[in-house]
Amino acid sequence: MNQLFAIIDVETTGGGIAGNRITEICITLLRGAEFIDKFTTLVNPEKPIPTHITALTGIDDVMVENAPKFYEIAEKIEEFTKDAIFVAHNVSFDYNVLRNEFKLLGYSYNRKKLCTVRLSRKLIPGMLSYSLGRLCSTINIPHFNRHRAEGDVDATVVLFQRLLSLDEDFSVFNSFLNPRSKQATLPPHLAAEQINELPNEAGIYLFKNQKHQVIYAGKAINIKKRVLSHFYDKKSKEYHLGQETHFIDYEVTGNELLALLLESEHIRKHYPKFNRAQKWPVSTYQIISYVNQRGIIQLALGKARVSQDSVSTFYNRTEATEKLEKICEDFKLCPRYCTLQSNVEVCSHYRIKNCDGICEGTETVEEYNAKVKAAIKSFQEEKPSFAIQGKGRTENEISFALVRDGQYKGFGYFDRSEAICDIQDYEPFLKLQNATYHTHAIIRSHLKKHGKKNVLHFNTPVEYN
Structure with a gap:
């Protein structure tokens, strides 16, 4: 195989994508599985290196003081990786950092890319962890000088060569290189099967980290389409969200109103790291x-x-x-x-x-x-009691959100065959929820938008103003 691969690792100053500057870079060039050349150097980031980064990598301000600045090696990197596929362990990180360095110089840097994390998940399934250190230890790949660019690249090269040997007809590699494939855009720790299982229906979705903690809660009219849109987004927040996502859970609600109410409850309950709206308590x-x-x-x-x-x-x-x-x-x-x-x-x-x-x-x-x-x-x-009925999760189901004496009580579902005549009839099907400013605003907004449609009143009519 004559394809060129550039195995790359960068060490950085840390921080968001926009302010993350390179302190060290190593590139090993392969033709197929054969070694061609290597380039490695420290880089002066032109900004102080935080102490916690120095503690992790060992690289400090003194070490990079006389190192070349990025603009001095940019042409070398461009030529060295020309016609090569960009390969890295968690490729989105290294690729985006390098692209940003070129962007600061006024140049674009575009390469096809492969992620050895995602390739490993496909070709070496069932591992407890796909971090470079854990994976190398599990499958007996030497990994010296960790968290330094050359040490990590040397280990990634051996891993990449092993992955090539496991994909004899290159079918898996080709599927990852296909720009229309989800594999090219999914976060490194998220199995493609989880995306495939997502429904094209209304509901809520929960992004979870490695410890199964909820880090983002969202609602959608089409769950799968909305989840994928997070990974296509190039904003720094979405990138970091993808990097920390290991699992996705979802719940179909049947309609947008219940999705909004359930999303609000999960934000209140879990206080997710990446949610901004609805996190701050509103005074009552x-x-x-x-x-x-x-x-x-x-x-x-x-x-x-x-x-x-x-x-x-x-x-x-x-x-x-x-x-x-x-x-x-x-x-x-x-x-x-x-x-x-x-x-x-x-x-x-x-x-x-x-x-x-x-x-x-x-x-x-x-x-x-x-x-x-x-x-x-x-x-x-003046405190009305009413139910807002809507589409359920199946054709034979009706959903409802219940307000009693002016206060939101929760939501539920019942079969179309049920005889629902009074407010008490909803009780057996009701899933109790907390009433908050946000649920109040969601219901108020729904009534303003849709008026009396599908609203069943049980006492004084509610005002829509």
């Missing part, structure tokens, strides 16, 4: 009621997670304050005893002027409390 504001020393029922705005005496809960302080002001005005309550004013004996609110005089003693406690109780009752009447 509640209008609460209590009886003061004069026996007057007071209303107040509190910031709390749970309150047994909560009259109503909001996820926005402005919205909660406006609501408190409105009921104060509508029911002729006192701004002072609705905690809209403090440190005053007699209320003098800038807008609410219709207090009947409880603060001045011209209204009895009994009369005032009756109005407060009427206001609280109005809150209860």
Whole structure:
């Protein structure tokens, strides 16, 4: 076989793809399985090398002080690897770092590439680990001077030669070199079978690391298509996500609404490393009621997670304050005893002027409390109970998201043959979930977009505004 292969390893300063500069590079050139030439050198990265990188590689600022800068060896690398297939253990890392170095000089660097991690998973299946050190140890390949470019390249060369010998008709290699093949874009630690098993249906997917910890949760109308789009994306975040992904789990939901709600629950539960949206907790504001020393029922705005005496809960302080002001005005309550004013004996609110005089003693406690109780009752009447029904996971199934007394309770599925007439009928099929600001926003957005379609109400109609 006359094909040229450039077996490459780079050591770097660490950091994101854009700021990762080379400190050492080694390239061994093979024609087929036969050694042709080798090039290796330290490289001055033109930036300090972090101490944790020095601890790993042994390369420090003094060692690279008089080494050539990348622009001084760029032409050599270009010529040395010309017409060769770029080969590395976890090739995306070395290839992207090298391409970025050329990009900084204003040049493009493009080569066909092969990953010995992915080739090993295919040709040497069943290994506990495919890291270079573990793999070499398991299959008895000498690996000296680890985490240095030449030491890692020497071990990768022997591994590559062994992989070539295991693929006599070159069919596996050709499948990996096919630009339309998923093998060319998949992360190094992810088995292609996991991608093949993904459904083309709506639901959620979970990227997990080597310890099966969830590092990213996503939702999709088409799970397989959305998962693959992560690996086609060249952004630094997506690259690092791919590097840490070893497993993918999924759950079909049947429709987008349930996918959004379930995604939100997984983000809340697992706090995944690569999710940004929905990770930060949103403050909950509640209008609460209590009886003061004069026996007057007071209303107040509190910031709390749970309150047994909560009259109503909001996820926005402005919205909660406006609501408190409105009921104060509508029911002729006192701004002072609705905690809209403090440190005053007699209320003098800038807008609410219709207090009947409880603060001045011209209204009895009994009369005032009756109005407060009427206001609280109005809150209860404003809390709707309804179910949003939708497409299930199969043709004979119906999905639902349930809201009771204004609060999201969870979701579930039932067979079309079930007789569902009242809210209690959903209970046997309900999977309880946590109500949060995000579930509130998801349901509110769905109602705004779709209106009353497939919404079954069980008491006061809900407002879509």
